[in-house]
Amino acid sequence: MSKNTSTRSNLPNNPSTPARFDLSHSELKYTAKKLRRHVITMIAKAGSGHPGGSLSAADIVTTLYFKALHHDPKNPHWPDRDRFVLSKGHAAPILYAALAECSYFPVSELATLRKLGSRLQGHTDMRLTPGVEMSSGSLGQGLSFGIGIALAGKMDTRNYHVYVLLGDGECDEGQVWEAAMFAAHHNVDNLTAIVDHNMLQLDGRCCDIMGLEPLADKWKSFNWHVLEIDGHDISQILPALDKAKATKGKPTVIIANTIKGKGVSFMENNVDFHGKAPNAQETETALKELE
Amino acid sequence: MAAEKSTREAFGEALVELGKENPNVVALDADLSRSTMTKLFARQFPDRFIQCGLGEQNMISIAAGMAATGKIPFASTFAVFASCRCFDQLRICISQPNLNAKIAGTHGGITVGEDGASHHAIEDLALFCSLTAFTVVVPADAIETKQAIKAAGNTDGPFYLRLGRPAVPVLYTEDYRFQLGKAVTMRDGKDATVIANGIMVSRAIEAAKQLATQGIDCRVLNMHTLKPLDEDAIIQAASQTGVIITAEEHLLHGGLGSRVAQVVVSEKPVPMAFIGIKDVYTKSGKPEELLQQRGLTAEAIASAVMATIAKKQSK
Numbered sequence: 169m170s171k172n173t174s175t176r177s178n179l180p181n182n183p184s185t186p187a188r189f190d191l192s193h194s195e196l197k198y199t200a201k202k203l204r205r206h207v208i209t210m211i212a213k214a215g216s217g218h219p220g221g222s223l224s225a226a227d228i229v230t231t232l233y234f235k236a237l238h239h240d241p242k243n244p245h246w247p248d249r250d251r252f253v254l255s256k257g258h259a260a261p262i263l264y265a266a267l268a269e270c271s272y273f274p275v276s277e278l279a280t281l282r283k284l285g286s287r288l289q290g291h292t293d294m295r296l297t298p299g300v301e302m303s304s305g306s307l308g309q310g311l312s313f314g315i316g317i318a319l320a321g322k323m324d325t326r327n328y329h330v331y332v333l334l335g336d337g338e339c340d341e342g343q344v345w346e347a348a349m350f351a352a353h354h355n356v357d358n359l360t361a362i363v364d365h366n367m368l369q370l371d372g373r374c375c376d377i378m379g380l381e382p383l384a385d386k387w388k389s390f391n392w393h394v395l396e397i398d399g400h401d402i403s404q405i406l407p408a409l410d411k412a413k414a415t416k417g418k419p420t421v422i423i424a425n426t427i428k429g430k431g432v433s434f435m436e437n438n439v440d441f442h443g444k445a446p447n448a449q450e451t452e453t454a455l456k457e458l459e
Numbered sequence: 460m461a462a463e464k465s466t467r468e469a470f471g472e473a474l475v476e477l478g479k480e481n482p483n484v485v486a487l488d489a490d491l492s493r494s495t496m497t498k499l500f501a502r503q504f505p506d507r508f509i510q511c512g513l514g515e516q517n518m519i520s521i522a523a524g525m526a527a528t529g530k531i532p533f534a535s536t537f538a539v540f541a542s543c544r545c546f547d548q549l550r551i552c553i554s555q556p557n558l559n560a561k562i563a564g565t566h567g568g569i570t571v572g573e574d575g576a577s578h579h580a581i582e583d584l585a586l587f588c589s590l591t592a593f594t595v596v597v598p599a600d601a602i603e604t605k606q607a608i609k610a611a612g613n614t615d616g617p618f619y620l621r622l623g624r625p626a627v628p629v630l631y632t633e634d635y636r637f638q639l640g641k642a643v644t645m646r647d648g649k650d651a652t653v654i655a656n657g658i659m660v661s662r663a664i665e666a667a668k669q670l671a672t673q674g675i676d677c678r679v680l681n682m683h684t685l686k687p688l689d690e691d692a693i694i695q696a697a698s699q700t701g702v703i704i705t706a707e708e709h710l711l712h713g714g715l716g717s718r719v720a721q722v723v724v725s726e727k728p729v730p731m732a733f734i735g736i737k738d739v740y741t742k743s744g745k746p747e748e749l750l751q752q753r754g755l756t757a758e759a760i761a762s763a764v765m766a767t768i769a770k771k772q773s774k
Contacts, residue, residue, distance in 0.1 A: 247528075247529075253524075293555070293556070294527070294556050295556050295557065301527070302524075302527070302552075302556075303551065303552070303555050303556040304551070305551065306547050306550075306551045309516075309520045309547075309548060309551055309552055310520075312516070312517045312518075312519075312520030312521050312524065312548075312552075313520045313521070313523055313524040313527070313552055314524060315517075315520075315521050315524060316520065316521040316522060316523060316524020316525040316526075316527070316528075316532075317524040317525070317527060317528050318524075319509065319521065319524075319525060320524070320525045320528035320529070320530050321528070323485070323506070323507065323530070324528075342516075343514075343516045343517055343520070343548075346514035346516060346517035347514075347517050347520075347521075349512070349514070350511060350512070350514060350517055350521070353512075354509075
């Protein structure tokens, strides 16, 4: 728990200066594991939810919230904060876990996921949950929404950066490509898209359901700056985020190659855990593996 | 001959005025700015105009993102695309989070004319009224449009404004004061009430004049705000005149007629009749030809009033 304390103390008190969690590499790894445990516990308690896509995004989300993003949980509407837009709204549990560990709301509230009256909806609700930037759940809309935030930032000469996390299956949606064309045409360079490329979607393997490849070439041909990384390796995630932010004149997409269900052996690469809660036995095994 | 002006032109001018008053106002268009008249805003404020190309869905979600940061975006395209093509984006990105984005749908109804069925927006109002956070306004003339645009810009929350392509009679003078959610009595009367909006208001007034020559005293209400509806004005009309006829340039499902009927049936049941488009896709033609073909005329309103008064008397 000492790690959590050190996390908090790194936050400047004055919200007008850039506020940032600044965990070390080993602290980030530890935190990612902790968030994965929250994901399993929350979904098991809710009895429904989407563990696979939350676990594949865990290292990306951890690196964003505990290293890259300028944000201040005590001041969630700080106008200069960086924005994280979760376009793949079914991965809400990993976002809630990160927000709770950042103290946007109590960690104990995670147990209310998907319950009547909870602030933690099945898919994100920006009006209910402190720290959530977009109400999502219908796929394909987050990149456009993020563009809107980025454009407003440019108009107001604010220095924030917008990060949008997309699923790879989500890239089936036509609106993603409307947005991709728009962002490159308008040089929206205060925007970074991250594709959680876990190769699986609800009905099966992406390559069988709707072929995406060559995915990097698609983004390149839309005039984006493209980076490809191992989305579970923090030593690759962090430099990619830095490079993306430093790239001017065009938006960057980070294609993060990930494993669906990462961290829990029987969930890894298992399409059955796209949208299914683990039972009691599975939960126990999963939490043991994540110790 | 009364002066005529299209409501889309009034919208374009009003948006420029609003832009001057409030630096947070921005405009978005999807390759139709020369038709929706947002070109006027683009000319005046090039840095606050966002050309989205032919990507209406992307445009709506971008507008939502801008609203989430405190901008007041007016996203404009033809009414048919704004509603039918973008319904999910409106629902997820704007209505559910109740964001302060404004949608201006021009070329509403069938008076788009020659472009035909694909371009006739006859469902837009039903769709927008089903988005729970939206306020829906259908101005009747250019003066009302200008004031409605300003009211939308100055009122927090999502708005849909339905505007038209052709020039329509100017009904109001500059001293008119638009009040959101408050129907306007265009003409008082005690025998029946015609409740109309948009281009049908001038036709309802014309019908009332025709009826007056036959000794029938007809009230005309301009229900410019379709949501929230002015329920008090409807109940009062039902109580005082005992007959209600609605007139709209829209399908009979889910628009003015349906919404007024819900109030009448639950609060003060009286005989009603409905002028609007029956379950059909309208075809190419001149606007006036289409209005005649579908019975959206002063004559049709007048005869509906007569027939419905007869029902009241036979009760």
